[in-house]
Amino acid sequence: MTGHPILTLESVHSGYGPLEVLRGITIEVHEGEIVTLLGANGAGKSTTLNTICGIVRARSGSICLSGEEIEQMPVHAIVEKGLCQVPEGRKLFGDMSVLENLEMGAYLRNDPSEIGKDLEHCYELFPILAERRKQMAGSLSGGEQQMCAIARALMARPKILLLDEPSLGLAPILVQQIFDIIRRLNDEGTTIFLVEQNANAALRLAHRGYVMETGTITHCDTAEALLSDKSVQEGYLGY
Amino acid sequence: MEFLLDPGNTINALTLGSLYAMIAVGYTMVYGIIKLINFAHGEVFMFGAYIGLMIIVAVGSSTSGAVLWLLPVAILLAMLACAMMGTILDWAAYLPLRQNHRFPDVLSVLGLVGSALLAILYFTRSNGGTDPAPGILIALATTVFLLFVASTATLMGGFGPPARTFESSRLSALITAIGMSLSLQTIAQLIWTANPQAIPDRSLPAFFNETVFPISNGAGVQGKQLVIWVTAAILTSILTYLVSATKIGKAMRACAIDKQTASLMGVNVNHVIAFTFVVGSAMAAVAGILQTVKVGGNLTPRFGYYPGVIAFAAAVLGGIGNIRGAMLGGLLLGFTQSFAEGAGGKGSEYSFAFAFGLMVVVIIFRPWGLLGRATAKRA
Numbered sequence: 001m002t003g004h005p006i007l008t009l010e011s012v013h014s015g016y017g018p019l020e021v022l023r024g025i026t027i028e029v030h031e032g033e034i035v036t037l038l039g040a041n042g043a044g045k046s047t048t049l050n051t052i053c054g055i056v057r058a059r060s061g062s063i064c065l066s067g068e069e070i071e072q073m074p075v076h077a078i079v080e081k082g083l084c085q086v087p088e089g090r091k092l093f094g095d096m097s098v099l100e101n102l103e104m105g106a107y108l109r110n111d112p113s114e115i116g117k118d119l120e121h122c123y124e125l126f127p128i129l130a131e132r133r134k135q136m137a138g139s140l141s142g143g144e145q146q147m148c149a150i151a152r153a154l155m156a157r158p159k160i161l162l163l164d165e166p167s168l169g170l171a172p173i174l175v176q177q178i179f180d181i182i183r184r185l186n187d188e189g190t191t192i193f194l195v196e197q198n199a200n201a202a203l204r205l206a207h208r209g210y211v212m213e214t215g216t217i218t219h220c221d222t223a224e225a226l227l228s229d230k231s232v233q234e235g236y237l238g239y
Numbered sequence: 240m241e242f243l244l245d246p247g248n249t250i251n252a253l254t255l256g257s258l259y260a261m262i263a264v265g266y267t268m269v270y271g272i273i274k275l276i277n278f279a280h281g282e283v284f285m286f287g288a289y290i291g292l293m294i295i296v297a298v299g300s301s302t303s304g305a306v307l308w309l310l311p312v313a314i315l316l317a318m319l320a321c322a323m324m325g326t327i328l329d330w331a332a333y334l335p336l337r338q339n340h341r342f343p344d345v346l347s348v349l350g351l352v353g354s355a356l357l358a359i360l361y362f363t364r365s366n367g368g369t370d371p372a373p374g375i376l377i378a379l380a381t382t383v384f385l386l387f388v389a390s391t392a393t394l395m396g397g398f399g400p401p402a403r404t405f406e407s408s409r410l411s412a413l414i415t416a417i418g419m420s421l422s423l424q425t426i427a428q429l430i431w432t433a434n435p436q437a438i439p440d441r442s443l444p445a446f447f448n449e450t451v452f453p454i455s456n457g458a459g460v461q462g463k464q465l466v467i468w469v470t471a472a473i474l475t476s477i478l479t480y481l482v483s484a485t486k487i488g489k490a491m492r493a494c495a496i497d498k499q500t501a502s503l504m505g506v507n508v509n510h511v512i513a514f515t516f517v518v519g520s521a522m523a524a525v526a527g528i529l530q531t532v533k534v535g536g537n538l539t540p541r542f543g544y545y546p547g548v549i550a551f552a553a554a555v556l557g558g559i560g561n562i563r564g565a566m567l568g569g570l571l572l573g574f575t576q577s578f579a580e581g582a583g584g585k586g587s588e589y590s591f592a593f594a595f596g597l598m599v600v601v602i603i604f605r606p607w608g609l610l611g612r613a614t615a616k617r618a
Contacts, residue, residue, distance in 0.1 A: 053503060055499060055502075055503075074502075074507075075499075075502040075503060076502050076505045076506055076507045076508070079502070079503060079504065079505035080505055084503070085503055087500060087503065091497060091499075091500040091503075093492070093493050093496045093497065093500070093501075094496060095492070095496055096489070096492060096493065096496070100489055100492075103486075103489060104489060104490070104493050104501070104504045104506075105504060107486070107489075107490065107504045107505050107506055108504075108505035152504075156504070156505065
């Protein structure tokens with residue numbers, strides 16, 4: 001099932017100004033996996049993603065993407081290496097149409113025919129986007145925006161897709177839909193690193209999981225093992 | 240109220256408005272992307288005028304009579320030079336403020352040394368001959384080159400890891416812009432002196448000052464006015480296409496909305512910002528030359544001040560950040576000013592007051608401008 005490590009974080013420290021948020025975290029994501037990072041509010045999940053993407057600079061430790069160190073690279077160069085993030089809160093370009101948002105996702109690519117195929121694929125995954133392709137992205141509903149954000153990331157054909165709380169603020173039926181799509185993407189070969197508060201759903205989807213508490217990794221195991229772990233159950237699954 | 244019906248006023252208004260529109264888009268694009276009022280934009284316009292003039296004078300004096308291709312060539316070269324100037328302006332003055340490492344200090348020292356050198360050379364010169372000393376030009380070139388090298392090195396990561404932010408303190412950037420405006424005026428004075436210069440009459444084709452479309456009793460469209468209209472129409476159409484339909488245009492709009500997310504799409508935000516300066520500065524260069532052609536001369540280092548502030552007002556009037564708004568605002572202010580002048584008497588004395596007055600009235604009722612939108616974002 002799992003291949004070579006595609007993304008590795010090795011005792012990464014990071015934070016904002018005087019505040020240290022990540023205190024030496026080590027994470028490994030293998031090719032073809034869905035790995036989830038769980039934790040409460042303020043544990044440092046989003047900071048972890050932003051440090052990987054280069055938006056927040058790692059203070060020490062190393063981050064490798066396909067064996068290449070990326071922690072000193074600017075954001076756009078990291079994206080060029082095949083990593084893409086669906087940011088928390090969607091962050092669509094609200095005054096641009098759905099189609100333009102998707103085109104921005106394919107910004108680094110120069111293969112119009114393949115881009116066209118991927119566009120069709122996105123419309124097939126999310127038929128509502130095809131209907132609304134001319135509409136301003138800011139006028140979409142929350143669920144549609146989340147679909148648009150995921151589709152935009154897919155347009156980059158990333159080797160690894162980072163998702164920050166895709167279920168946030170969505171109705172349960174939409175959450176299920178989004179998670180089904182994530183599974184399908186993974187079946188199609190995209191490696192997924194999923195940050196979630198909805199631990200139950202995330203662990204049912206993922207192969208492996210990490211649990212984070214105040215900037216450190218407290219658990220690291222297969223999803224089944226975490227689901228049946230007493231302390232994880234008490235802390236995150238609400239049993 | 241006869242002046243309202245005078246076709247001459249409408250013709251003047253369209254001409255002035257086209258020029259304002261071409262300058263205003265530069266203000267609005269830069270504001271849209273880095274939220275900075277680039278007060279040095281009027282000086283780019285002025286440099287464009289000088290560079291165009293230098294080319295016209297240099298070539299015009301060696302050819303006999305007027306040549307048709309001279310103005311287009313001068314415009315193209317001035318666009319090129321001002322595009323470079325805009326990039327250097329961004330990289331040397333504004334980019335360091337967006338970075339979060341020690342480079343700004345290095346640059347300040349460099350800039351100070353350069354300014355001191357310039358000041359010394361300026362004073363030695365004012366005691367001596369009247370020609371701009373070659374030393375000044377060498378010092379200038381050296382300073383600009385050093386700034387260019389230093390900022391390129393920054394972009395390449397030579398001064399440490401690349402910046403993680405694209406935002407500067409708004410106030411620092413604004414003060415820097417005012418400083419750049421004053422510095423550029425001084426530099427222009429060092430190079431070209433403060434004496435007004437004019438385009439030699441015989442270096443432009445004769446039809447420029449002739450009426451090509453007579454309308455009524457002597458009034459009509461002059462050749463140069465037609466040239467200004469056509470150039471403005473072509474350039475604003477190209478710009479509209481560039482921003483709405485091309486990849487770089489989409490990247491510009493994406494950066495204007497959210498630079499961090501744009502970088503997550505793989506956009507090199509600093510390159511897009513530099514490109515914005517390139518486009519805006521090239522447009523300003525064209526407007527600068529055409530303004531010189533329109534008034535026939537009177538080119539001084541203060542040439543960019545009034546067109547600059549009016550175009551800025553036009554950008555605000557149209558809704559700053561909105562390119563079509565800037566074009567509309569430029570035309571409106573051109574009309575206001577020309578008709579005030581056409582009314583004669585106090586109207587022409589206070590033509591600037593009428594233009595600014597219109598802007599004030601509009602932003603009282605629509606603070607976001609005519610075509611701007613009151614921002615209301617959905618979660």
